[in-house]
Amino acid sequence: MRVALFVTCINDLLQPRTGRAVVALLERLGVTVEFPEEQSCCGQPQFNTGYRQATEPLVRRFDRAFRDHDYVVTPSGSCAAMVRDNYPRIGAKAAAEGRGRELSDAAALAVPKTYELTEFLVDVLKVEDVGAYYPHTVTYHPTCHGLRMLGLGDRPRRLLQHVKGLELRELPGAEECCGFGGTFAVKNAAVSAAMGADKVRHIAATGAEAVCTVDNSCLLHIGGTLTRQGSTVRPVHIAEILASTEGSVL
Amino acid sequence: MSGTYLGMPAFPRAADVSTRDTRLRANLTHATHTIRDKRAAAVAELDDWAQLRAAGAAVKDRVLRRLDHYLEQLEAAVTAAGGQVHWAADAEEANRIVTALVRETGEREVVKVKSMATQEIGLNQALEDAGIRAYETDLAELIVQLGDDLPSHILVPAIHRNRAEIRDIFRREMGRWGRPAPEGLSDSPAELAEAARLHLREKFLSAKVGISGANFMVAETGTLVVVESEGNGRMCLTLPETLISVVGIEKVVPTWQDLEIFLQLLPRSSTAERMNPYTSTWTGTTDGDGPRNFHLVLLDNGRTDTLADTVGRQALRCIRCSACLNVCPVYERAGGHAYGSPYPGPIGAILTPQLRGMQGPLEESLPYASSLCGACYEVCPVAIDIPEVLVHLRERVVEGGPVTRGGTRTVVKPARGHAAERAAMRAAAWTFDHPGVLRRGMRLAARTRRLHPRRLPGPGRAWSRTRALPAVPAESFRDWWRRTRGESPSGPTGERGAGE
Ligand code: SF4
Numbered sequence: 132m133r134v135a136l137f138v139t140c141i142n143d144l145l146q147p148r149t150g151r152a153v154v155a156l157l158e159r160l161g162v163t164v165e166f167p168e169e170q171s172c173c174g175q176p177q178f179n180t181g182y183r184q185a186t187e188p189l190v191r192r193f194d195r196a197f198r199d200h201d202y203v204v205t206p207s208g209s210c211a212a213m214v215r216d217n218y219p220r221i222g223a224k225a226a227a228e229g230r231g232r233e234l235s236d237a238a239a240l241a242v243p244k245t246y247e248l249t250e251f252l253v254d255v256l257k258v259e260d261v262g263a264y265y266p267h268t269v270t271y272h273p274t275c276h277g278l279r280m281l282g283l284g285d286r287p288r289r290l291l292q293h294v295k296g297l298e299l300r301e302l303p304g305a306e307e308c309c310g311f312g313g314t315f316a317v318k319n320a321a322v323s324a325a326m327g328a329d330k331v332r333h334i335a336a337t338g339a340e341a342v343c344t345v346d347n348s349c350l351l352h353i354g355g356t357l358t359r360q361g362s363t364v365r366p367v368h369i370a371e372i373l374a375s376t377e378g379s380v381l
Numbered sequence: 382m383s384g385t386y387l388g389m390p391a392f393p394r395a396a397d398v399s400t401r402d403t404r405l406r407a408n409l410t411h412a413t414h415t416i417r418d419k420r421a422a423a424v425a426e427l428d429d430w431a432q433l434r435a436a437g438a439a440v441k442d443r444v445l446r447r448l449d450h451y452l453e454q455l456e457a458a459v460t461a462a463g464g465q466v467h468w469a470a471d472a473e474e475a476n477r478i479v480t481a482l483v484r485e486t487g488e489r490e491v492v493k494v495k496s497m498a499t500q501e502i503g504l505n506q507a508l509e510d511a512g513i514r515a516y517e518t519d520l521a522e523l524i525v526q527l528g529d530d531l532p533s534h535i536l537v538p539a540i541h542r543n544r545a546e547i548r549d550i551f552r553r554e555m556g557r558w559g560r561p562a563p564e565g566l567s568d569s570p571a572e573l574a575e576a577a578r579l580h581l582r583e584k585f586l587s588a589k590v591g592i593s594g595a596n597f598m599v600a601e602t603g604t605l606v607v608v609e610s611e612g613n614g615r616m617c618l619t620l621p622e623t624l625i626s627v628v629g630i631e632k633v634v635p636t637w638q639d640l641e642i643f644l645q646l647l648p649r650s651s652t653a654e655r656m657n658p659y660t661s662t663w664t665g666t667t668d669g670d671g672p673r674n675f676h677l678v679l680l681d682n683g684r685t686d687t688l689a690d691t692v693g694r695q696a697l698r699c700i701r702c703s704a705c706l707n708v709c710p711v712y713e714r715a716g717g718h719a720y721g722s723p724y725p726g727p728i729g730a731i732l733t734p735q736l737r738g739m740q741g742p743l744e745e746s747l748p749y750a751s752s753l754c755g756a757c758y759e760v761c762p763v764a765i766d767i768p769e770v771l772v773h774l775r776e777r778v779v780e781g782g783p784v785t786r787g788g789t790r791t792v793v794k795p796a797r798g799h800a801a802e803r804a805a806m807r808a809a810a811w812t813f814d815h816p817g818v819l820r821r822g823m824r825l826a827a828r829t830r831r832l833h834p835r836r837l838p839g840p841g842r843a844w845s846r847t848r849a850l851p852a853v854p855a856e857s858f859r860d861w862w863r864r865t866r867g868e869s870p871s872g873p874t875g876e877r878g879a880g881e
Binding site: 138140142143144145146147148150151166168169171172174176177178179180181182183184185186188189192220275276278279280306307308310311312313314315316318319320321322323324325326327328351352354355356358359 | 392393396397400401406710711714715748749750751752753754755756758759769772774775776777778779780802803806807809810811813814816819826847848849850851853854856857858859861862866
């Protein structure tokens with residue numbers, strides 16, 4: 132089994148510790164992790180803002196980077212959803228516009244092997260207890276793309292429930308969008324901020340020390356809102372919790 | 382009603398104002414959360430909901446594929462049943478037809494059952510210009526009309542008003558339109574409903590002309606169907622001598638059997654009821670019963686243009702249940718008026734720019750009025766993939782492309798004002814496709830990280846007003862990987878051949 136880590140551009144640049152946590156976690160579970168350096172951004176920001184054609188080189192790049200791997204694992208629900216839901220659309224439209232089948236073939240290869248981290252753990256490795264230790268109260272925000280596009284269901288929560296020392300607090304209005312939405316946060320800043328404020332209010336109401344998600348982009352928005360409001364609740368990616376052990380709590 | 386959606390500002394500006402209206406937000410949050418929880422429970426009762434939903438979508442798609450066929454079948458059936466069918470290409474033509482039909486009767490007053498299609502074409506205003514008064518008889522629509530206001534929700538047009546506001550509107554305005562509000566009217570729902578009932582009853586009994594929309598039209602028999610809760614619609618449909626129904630062409634279904642699906646999907650999605658209290662059907666004219674003259678005005682107004690778009694056409698499946706509004710976090714904060722049409726919320730964001738075309742800043746801003754969270758798609762009883770259509774329309778805004786307008790295929794130019802964004806998006810995509818450049822940029826960002834502002838200038842200012850920017854870490858992931866895993870910089874998957 133050749134497992135490639137697709138770390139995503141946001142994690143590469145802004146949250147490298149999430150990538151390091153995935154490596155630590157998977158290696159602890161006996162998986163050999165490779166990091167194809169040719170990888171880059173999945174193209175989601177461009178695609179979701181309407182620049183579909185600008186994403187085509189990134190689809191090709193994804194294909195080149197991961198062509199030889201059986202599994203691509205990414206610590207991002209929205210980037211996994213981009214590959215699974217939108218690469219086929221990009222391929223189909225390119226073909227319809229007379230640019231051949233190259234992109235739809237690339238999408239067809241990428242879709243079945245791309246997994247969000249918690250999906251990979253539960254569905255492929257078939258583990259729910261990853262041997263983690265995290266002595267904190269945590270609340271879990273299911274991100275929209277993880278929840279609705281990928282259909283992660285309760286996989287992340289099942290993993291968290293097996294973490295030793297961790298107390299999971301229910302988040303009121305959990306399934307509501309945090310208001311990030313990529314460029315939405317800039318183009319409709321007022322509505323985005325209002326949504327973020329409500330999300331943070333609900334997080335505070337749980338009394339948890341930390342809030343975790345499967346996606347650092349949502350977490351940056353939530354964390355940025357928490358910081359502006361002077362909250363002490365810590366935003367943590369689920370990979371960092373699952374990678375923590377009694378020896379080293381990340 | 383003199384309210385008009387014309388000249389509304391782009392969505393972000395209107396929404397910016399409404400997010401600060403705390404009473405509006407409280408009204409909306411309360412109303413939408415109540416109905417969304419009830420809807421979820423009503424839907425959960427049916428274990429074949431997923432199949433029903435797929436069947437609803439399939440019937441609508443079948444109709445859309447052969448719309449011309451079903452409309453001709455409908456026209457023949459309506460005509461055979463003693464009705465008259467009129468075809469209206471756009472709002473102006475529809476208004477002209479209806480106005481002429483009312484004039485022929487010699488009447489100066491009409492009663493109306495709530496109809497989205499007549500809101501869409503601005504019929505009340507057109508009638509008023511012709512010296513004809515239209516009385517809305519749906520309770521919420523009456524509140525909107527008396528308040529000289531605009532509807533802000535598909536099902537509950539006055540959702541933005543609370544009881545005290547409604548009492549004030551009734552006290553102030555009812556007398557100018559007919560029977561005044563009773564002395565000492567309070568804001569108890571029962572008293573408000575009774576005041577409306579008395580006021581409306583006079584209208585029903587005197588009106589000679591009724592104007593309606595329809596939820597469905599059955600092609601095989603020429604039957605129209607209205608689904609409602611109050612029964613006021615049924616009075617409008619049966620008491621007048623002349624009935625004029627204005628209906629969008631996409632509302633046709635092939636057979637009575639198809640209704641079975643929609644009469645389950647619609648009430649549960651809409652009011653969270655197992656069955657709506659009143660389902661009225663009418664077919665042409667019948668001697669000695671109901672209206673003596675029946676006219677059906679079939680409204681296109683951008684629908685065949687929308688049909689020509691293979692991705693966007695799914696918006697025409699919509700059965701106007703309003704479930705997508707009630708779950709939408711953006712609608713909940715922005716309110717319905719910000720969408721600038723009788724179709725607010727997620728469905729409005731994809732329907733309005735298609736029916737009207739990208740004709741101005743409002744239409745161009747609507748595809749962006751969403752965080753793409755997908756809650757609308759999840760609840761939609763006919764499985765319209767609203768996020769997919771939003772992204773599709775965003776592409777039209779920023780890149781232009783082929784569209785059909787007035788039945789003719791043309792190519793539209795990108796909307797103005799996106800040049801900087803387009804350059805930035807393309808530059809980012811180019812950089813991401815050139816890892817060497819990307820790595821150098823990331824190293825530069827890491828090295829200069831102490832100099833980075835925590836607040837942004839320009840378009841990012843609003844972002845950093847409410848959210849702190851993250852600090853750039855000292856080492857990117859790929860640099861860490863290289864340092865600790867000792868991969869050679871020009872290894873087999875290095876960047877040679879990346880075009881630098
Ligand atoms: S788009 Fe779907 S959910 Fe929204 S009003 Fe139409 S049918 Fe209902």
